[in-house]
Amino acid sequence: MRYISTRGSAPTLSFEEVTLTGLASDGGLYLPQGWPSFSADDIRAMRGQPYAEIAARVMAPFVGDSLSFEELRGLTEEAYGRFSHAAVVPLVQLDHQHWLMELFHGPTLAFKDVALQMLGLLFETFLARRGEQLTLVGATSGDTGSAAIDAVAGRDGVEIFMLHPQGRISDVQRRQMTTVRAPNIHNIAISGSFDDGQAAVKRMFTDTEIAGKIRLGAVNSINWARLMAQVVYYFTTAVQLGAPERSVAFSVPTGNFGDVFAGYVASKMGLPVEQLIVATNVNDILHRALSDGDYSAGTVTPTAAPSMDIQVSSNFERLLFDVGGRDGAVMAEQMRGFETSKAMQLTNSQREGAATRFTSVRVDQDAMAHSMRRAFENSGEVIDPHTAIGLYAAYQADIAPDVPIVTLATAHPAKFRDAVERATGTRPPLPTRVGDLFAREEACTELSGDYDELTDFILTNAAQAHG
Numbered sequence: 117m118r119y120i121s122t123r124g125s126a127p128t129l130s131f132e133e134v135t136l137t138g139l140a141s142d143g144g145l146y147l148p149q150g151w152p153s154f155s156a157d158d159i160r161a162m163r164g165q166p167y168a169e170i171a172a173r174v175m176a177p178f179v180g181d182s183l184s185f186e187e188l189r190g191l192t193e194e195a196y197g198r199f200s201h202a203a204v205v206p207l208v209q210l211d212h213q214h215w216l217m218e219l220f221h222g223p224t225l226a227f228k229d230v231a232l233q234m235l236g237l238l239f240e241t242f243l244a245r246r247g248e249q250l251t252l253v254g255a256t257s258g259d260t261g262s263a264a265i266d267a268v269a270g271r272d273g274v275e276i277f278m279l280h281p282q283g284r285i286s287d288v289q290r291r292q293m294t295t296v297r298a299p300n301i302h303n304i305a306i307s308g309s310f311d312d313g314q315a316a317v318k319r320m321f322t323d324t325e326i327a328g329k330i331r332l333g334a335v336n337s338i339n340w341a342r343l344m345a346q347v348v349y350y351f352t353t354a355v356q357l358g359a360p361e362r363s364v365a366f367s368v369p370t371g372n373f374g375d376v377f378a379g380y381v382a383s384k385m386g387l388p389v390e391q392l393i394v395a396t397n398v399n400d401i402l403h404r405a406l407s408d409g410d411y412s413a414g415t416v417t418p419t420a421a422p423s424m425d426i427q428v429s430s431n432f433e434r435l436l437f438d439v440g441g442r443d444g445a446v447m448a449e450q451m452r453g454f455e456t457s458k459a460m461q462l463t464n465s466q467r468e469g470a471a472t473r474f475t476s477v478r479v480d481q482d483a484m485a486h487s488m489r490r491a492f493e494n495s496g497e498v499i500d501p502h503t504a505i506g507l508y509a510a511y512q513a514d515i516a517p518d519v520p521i522v523t524l525a526t527a528h529p530a531k532f533r534d535a536v537e538r539a540t541g542t543r544p545p546l547p548t549r550v551g552d553l554f555a556r557e558e559a560c561t562e563l564s565g566d567y568d569e570l571t572d573f574i575l576t577n578a579a580q581a582h583g
């Protein structure tokens with residue numbers, strides 16, 4: 117399997133190279149040259165298999181010859197052995213048509229663990245094999261940060277600089293990052309939004325001065341391996357609900373468009389996906405883009421679902437490239453325009469291509485709170501604000517009554533205790549695996565977010581730069 121950039125002028129790479137590279141040197145995102153496909157028999161044969169086995173089967177065509185199947189299965193067993201639920205990603209039925217896919221049983225209580233536990237092991241395996249080191253840079257609106265830090269803390273060959281928007285994430289999210297003590301972990305709080313942090317991180321990957329000094333790697337979903345690992349749970353869930361004989365719809369709380377894009381990949385691989393419902397909060401660039409072609413970024417509004425407070429959705433570029441005819445030159449031109457004006461109009465072929473699989477719903481703060489209350493009162497389920505947005509959209513969407521609709525429960529409610537308590541009157545306790553979070557000491561550097569200040573800080577503190 118080879119990987120190509122959405123902007124057409126970066127070198128094509130193997131899976132091992134793409135995992136260690138992150139963003140393409142032309143500023144684009146890497147995608148497989150073609151989509152692997154599974155037959156109905158392949159999908160049927162997944163029924164009853166453990167999560168780690170299905171994960172290895174789904175990832176194998178993407179990994180190609182970078183790992184043998186046995187090596188890959190060894191890694192999936194190790195990664196998913198760290199989850200606190202035997203099913204890894206269990207399903208909970210709410211009523212005759214609605215299910216929750218619980219993605220928060222990993223070490224840091226959000227869906228990011230599913231991919232980042234795997235990515236940490238991939239980094240370790242590939243770097244040891246090459247005898248190389250990697251400096252990871254990432255931006256987080258709350259969950260990627262802690263999952264990435266947990267996945268690499270104390271590991272050889274990697275260090276991480278994680279940027280979060282100061283004051284715009286929950287206390288639990290912040291402490292899950294800043295209380296981890298290991299010499300290879302650097303937390304940075306910047307003034308501004310997640311979008312500001314993500315823009316700085318992306319710029320670092322095309323900065324030749326940095327490339328001359330350290331090797332950078334990505335933990336955000338700009339890294340293809342992140343998305344690959346997220347494709348798996350669409351398969352494990354759909355086969356439990358009757359695939360390949362039965363089609364399933366998914367409602368996905370969306371920000372950076374990574375999780376829902378993984379669902380799109382699953383459908384390209386042959387999984388019968390009825391529809392992908394993109395659920396946004398009031399930071400609704402994706403809803404506007406999918407409903408009337410207007411992809412224009414406004415300022416980010418802080419909400420009670422802070423992990424989705426995103427206006428520039430990185431992975432949307434992957435979708436536009438794929439549905440728009442995979443023309444790197446056209447995509448590069450379109451994205452250059454967007455980077456200058458922060459606005460673009462989707463072409464007709466992009467709109468039509470997206471409409472074949474995606475629909476969208478914008479969920480405001482009142483609807484989100486109503487959704488948390490309704491889940492609690494009707495089913496006794498305490499759900500977090502992000503999941504509530506997905507579930508609200510699931511009930512709004514126009515899906516035939518015999519099609520199961522699965523909402524991705526992307527975070528544990530305890531991560532957002534204040535918002536959950538306000539909506540439901542119930543304060544979820546912290547699970548024991550993070551029980552002493554508020555007794556631990558925090559460590560974090562505060563920076564303005566200015567690009568030169570950030571890169572100076574990274575180059576001054578990166579062990580690799582001095583190694």
Ligand SMILES: Cc1ncc(COP(=O)(O)O)c(C=O)c1O
Binds near residue numbers: 370527
């Ligand atoms: C809890 C939670 N839900 C939903 C999302 C949105 O996912 P994505 O950015 O992949 O669209 C995020 C952040 O990514 C998140 O942390």
Ligand SMILES: N[C@@H](CCOP(=O)(O)O)C(=O)O
Binds near residue numbers: 256372424
């Ligand atoms: N919601 C994310 C934002 C980063 O998205 P990613 O999937 O590209 O890492 C977060 O919680 O940090």
